Amino acid sequence: MKEFSYQRPTQVRDALAAVAADDGARFLGGGTNLVDLMKDGIETPTRLVDVHHLPLDGVREAPDGGLVIGATTTNSDAAAHPEVRRRYPALSQAVLAGASGQLRNMATVGGNLLQRTRCGYFADPSQPCNKRTPGSGCSAIAGEHHNHAILGWSDHCVATHPSDMTVALAAFDAVVHYETLDGTHEIPLNEFYLPVGETPHRETVLPPGALITAVTLPAAAASPRSRYRKVRERASYAFANVSVAAALDVQEGIVKSARIALGGLASRPWRAHVAESALLDAPATADRFRAAADVELSAARPLRDNTYKVTLARNLIEAVLTELAHRANDEPFPS
The missing domain is CATH 3.30.390.50 (CO dehydrogenase flavoprotein, C-terminal domain)
Incomplete structure (x- = not known):
């Protein structure tokens, strides 16, 4: 890994300011995706801003009777929460299908939303990959692609999104809440991810420096079955x-x-x-x-x-x- 600085703020505003002050800064949740990419030299942040000590943890009732899941809630805690299991069981099942117990204990809900869409070529610097190096080409189209996309892909990328959790969130019309130095914002999950198009390296609509703070599950989408x-x-x-x-x-x-x-x-x-x-x-x-x-x-x-x-x-x-x-x-x- 390349050297990087590390900060552990306790307030959301301080975390946002720390990232805004450094173009190479990244938020660090569980690190289950980001740290792996740093080890491979794919991600090279100059500063990591740890969000674990921000007041963004836990599951609570939403004003409409749905649920709000804080961004730093671990995947394990989200899957095990009694109200998630009762009202949105497909979400609990998806999280439990998503990774090993050790990873679920580390990974956060906000981090899961932002894990990179990727395939084996993305992690191999010897191979062209438009997601890693825009304009270099997509090796998977003519190469190994047996587990790649069949819907919505473009000539620039055929990788599939790896998250199980977000599939269930999409079915339940989840809403992503995020904060910038300009204030608080929200967007439906089904509008959160960008079509792959000609810019596969741009994966979400989040503006630079934005921090996901929570995900809301609407009461109207609750389905015990x-x-x-x-x-x-x-x-x-x-x-x-x-x-x-x-x-x-x-x-x-x-x-x-x-x-x-x-x-x-x-x-x-x-x-x-x-x-x-x-x-x-x-x-x-x-x-x-x-x-x-x-x-x-x-x-x-x-x-x-x-x-x-x-x-x-x-x-x-x-x-x-x-x-x-x-x-x-x-x-x-x-x-």
Whole structure:
């Protein structure tokens, strides 16, 4: 690693000022992504501003009856919180699917939102990567890409977003709160990540020096009967090939509302609005679930070696929705 200075402020305003004073400064949460990239020489901050001692921890009730999760809350604490498990079980399931216990104990909710969208070429300085060096090219398109994007990618990058947590947050219409020296701000998570386009190195809409302070889960999105399922290449810690976060409201065999978000398929969590619309007021049957998945996936552009993801995503969407439909009159899923 290159040498860097270290600060540990106790007030948000002081943390913002410390980063504003140094163009090379970065906020440090759990460090589970940033420190790895520093070891590889991909990230070279001149100053780390540790946010652990800021008053941004914990889960509390939101004014509308939803939940506010502080940015420095660890992934483990967020997943274990009784109200998260009761009202938004798919979020708890997603966090528990996301990493090893040791990483979850260190990683923060705010840091999880900001982990880099990446593939193996990003961490290999010997290979071109537009995300690491803008304008150098994307090695994955003609190279190894069996677990890369099939939705929303561009000729500049085909990496997939690695977070499990954000897939569930997308399904629940989460809102990201952040602060700058100009004041407090918020933005829906589904608008937080930028399309990959021609600038894959720019991943979020956050302005320079902004600090995520919390994530809000709206009360209207609460769904005790929600589910997160992840398919990966090994049972231990691994990024998703495909994942699905879903909630389904079925009344007398008819779908009254559906929430579906997909992971492992794009550079950001993919909210399946087309599939949701196709299911509204439709029979809650496997055939309808499969047809809705097909409509959503009609926009897919698989590469040479990841065509399998279309079939895998279709089958996983159908399986999760069918499971939820069968449980429509039963008790909520355990987290």
